[in-house]
Amino acid sequence: xxxxxHLEFEVSGNNFVSAGGASDEVxxxxxxxxxxxxxxxxxxxAMYEGEINMVIxxxxxxxxVDIYREKIVIVLKDEGPGIPNIELALTEGYSTATDNxxxxxxxxxxxxPNMKKYTDEFNLESEVGKGTTVTMVVNFF
Amino acid sequence: MDKKxxxxxxxxxxxxxxxxxxxxxxxxxxxxxxxxxAKVLYERCIGCGECVRICPHQAKLPVYDxxxxxxxxxxxxxVPAPSLFGQFNNLKSVDLILNGLLEIGFxxxxxxxxxxxxxxxxxxxxMEQGKLKKPIISSACPAVVELIYMRYKGLTDxxxxxxxxxxxxxxxxREKALQKGIPAEDIGVFFISPxxxxxxxxxxxxxxxxxxxxxxxxxxxxxxxxxxxLPKIKDVKPLSKTGVLGLRWAACGGxxxxxxxEKYLAADGMENVINVLREMENDSLNYIDFIELGACPxxxxxxxxxVENPFAARARLRTFRHILEPSKNALDASEFDEExxxxxxxxxxxxxxxxxxxxATALKKMREIEDLYAKLPHLDCGQCGAPSCRAFAEDVVNxxxxxxxxxxxxxxxD
Numbered sequence: 001x002x003x004x005x006h007l008e009f010e011v012s013g014n015n016f017v018s019a020g021g022a023s024d025e026v027x028x029x030x031x032x033x034x035x036x037x038x039x040x041x042x043x044x045x046a047m048y049e050g051e052i053n054m055v056i057x058x059x060x061x062x063x064x065v066d067i068y069r070e071k072i073v074i075v076l077k078d079e080g081p082g083i084p085n086i087e088l089a090l091t092e093g094y095s096t097a098t099d100n101x102x103x104x105x106x107x108x109x110x111x112x113p114n115m116k117k118y119t120d121e122f123n124l125e126s127e128v129g130k131g132t133t134v135t136m137v138v139n140f141f
Numbered sequence: 142m143d144k145k146x147x148x149x150x151x152x153x154x155x156x157x158x159x160x161x162x163x164x165x166x167x168x169x170x171x172x173x174x175x176x177x178x179a180k181v182l183y184e185r186c187i188g189c190g191e192c193v194r195i196c197p198h199q200a201k202l203p204v205y206d207x208x209x210x211x212x213x214x215x216x217x218x219x220v221p222a223p224s225l226f227g228q229f230n231n232l233k234s235v236d237l238i239l240n241g242l243l244e245i246g247f248x249x250x251x252x253x254x255x256x257x258x259x260x261x262x263x264x265x266x267x268m269e270q271g272k273l274k275k276p277i278i279s280s281a282c283p284a285v286v287e288l289i290y291m292r293y294k295g296l297t298d299x300x301x302x303x304x305x306x307x308x309x310x311x312x313x314x315r316e317k318a319l320q321k322g323i324p325a326e327d328i329g330v331f332f333i334s335p336x337x338x339x340x341x342x343x344x345x346x347x348x349x350x351x352x353x354x355x356x357x358x359x360x361x362x363x364x365x366x367x368x369x370x371l372p373k374i375k376d377v378k379p380l381s382k383t384g385v386l387g388l389r390w391a392a393c394g395g396x397x398x399x400x401x402x403e404k405y406l407a408a409d410g411m412e413n414v415i416n417v418l419r420e421m422e423n424d425s426l427n428y429i430d431f432i433e434l435g436a437c438p439x440x441x442x443x444x445x446x447x448v449e450n451p452f453a454a455r456a457r458l459r460t461f462r463h464i465l466e467p468s469k470n471a472l473d474a475s476e477f478d479e480e481x482x483x484x485x486x487x488x489x490x491x492x493x494x495x496x497x498x499x500x501a502t503a504l505k506k507m508r509e510i511e512d513l514y515a516k517l518p519h520l521d522c523g524q525c526g527a528p529s530c531r532a533f534a535e536d537v538v539n540x541x542x543x544x545x546x547x548x549x550x551x552x553x554x555d
Contacts, residue, residue: 037295
């Protein structure tokens with residue numbers, strides 16, 4: 001495995017205006033590294049969804065990103081309420097978002113399913129009351 | 142040779158004070174201050190004209206052809222953008238302006254609004270056929286197209302590959318003159334443009350619309366030629382083929398109006414355009430069918446080659462809606478060859494942001510940039526000649542400047 005570029009971002013909670021900042025930075029970095037647009041698109045969609053999830057459900061968290069020649073590994077870690085039923089959470093259309101979040105255009109129940117769909121590896125670990133860690137990998141080949 | 146042989150802005154070196162206004166404003170970070178003067182990195186320039194708009198010393202000169210160039214041709218056709226009609230106060234008819242153009246030296250006129258209406262029809266047809274990748278991004282603003290091909294390569298397949306209305310009108314204008322029996326070498330067709338981006342688009346071989354205009358003139362120069370002759374015109378001949386549909390293209394949202402589909406989004410001004418493109422990258426605008434993006438505030442009426450404030454121009458154009466017919470060009474896009482409306486090639490834009498063709502080298506540079514950036518003050522003060530600390534770190538690593546140019550670093554080393 002080649003050398004990695006390691007990036008870390010603080011994702012602040014309850015702030016929709018700055019949400020997406022970490023994925024924007026990652027997008028820019030991938031462009032500078034010459035990663036092909038079709039892979040950047042997958043990373044952008046999955047990471048943006050993940051960031052938004054942390055803002056909505058967990059009051060923020062951390063994004064830890066490692067970029068290799070052949071892939072990107074994105075770890076999204078929060079200390080939020082945790083997910084009681086992971087299988088249900090991964091069902092398209094299932095949403096726990098409150099009405100005021102839905103009014104903002106979020107909470108369509110496509111967040112986690114899309115993150116899974118646009119990544120090559122997707123792992124979700126969660127403990128109620130402790131927090132959630134999502135690990136996503138997008139391969140560049 | 143530089144593939145972009147024609148640039149949109151030149152610098153008046155005597156007027157440039159080396160202040161950082163344009164550098165800070167440039168949406169693609171294409172300006173540096175070197176040796177006390179603003180320097181455009183042309184490979185990064187999308188020709189939006191923001192630097193022309195912001196420069197407090199009028200040192201940024203938009204590039205266009207001089208009006209006198211029309212007299213190089215025996216038969217001269219004016220092809221005015223619809224924003225021209227928003228420049229005049231109390232204008233009662235588009236015909237007056239067209240008659241004025243004949244008065245100052247043109248032999249015929251062909252309005253861009255006609256091309257706009259045809260492009261609207263063509264876009265509607267393509268959307269109905271369902272072949273385009275939604276949301277469709279309009280290709281009408283050349284600065285936006287350039288921006289997408291340069292910075293948002295993942296979105297290029299959303300850009301509809303239709304030529305700009307001006308190009309359609311220029312081609313039709315030339316055809317009309319040829320049909321009249323005018324020898325090809327005598328014909329000069331001249332686009333009257335609201336912005337330098339369109340000059341760039343119509344003149345550069347790397348863009349889609351090159352070679353169809355014999356010259357691109359500025360609305361502002363023509364405005365001052367027209368003003369004295371307009372009151373003297375007694376017999377106003379009916380020449381105009383502009384309808385409301387075409388005229389509305391002059392301002393942001395006008396293009397969407399011609400699409401006849403409510404799932405549209407229209408954004409104007411570079412900052413807003415960039416925000417929309419960023420959202421598109423995250424796939425968060427997937428409920429939209431059509432996206433109209435204009436680099437200038439308020440759309441084409443906000444182009445830097447106009448005279449009038451864009452909001453006033455827009456208000457004036459609104460008064461025409463009651464006078465003009467919805468459409469009166471009597472042309473049908475479906476009667477043209479398919480190629481007539483499509484790009485003959487995609488824009489060629491270099492991958493200028495890639496740090497190195499070799500991944501390991503690019504990664505090493507990226508790390509150096511991160512390390513250096515961490516040491517910088519993050520004030521984005523511009524004293525180093527770069528628009529932001531981030532851009533400065535990139536410049537240093539790329540060998541374009543030296544770290545001592547940062548006042549904070551210099552203080553520490555002194």
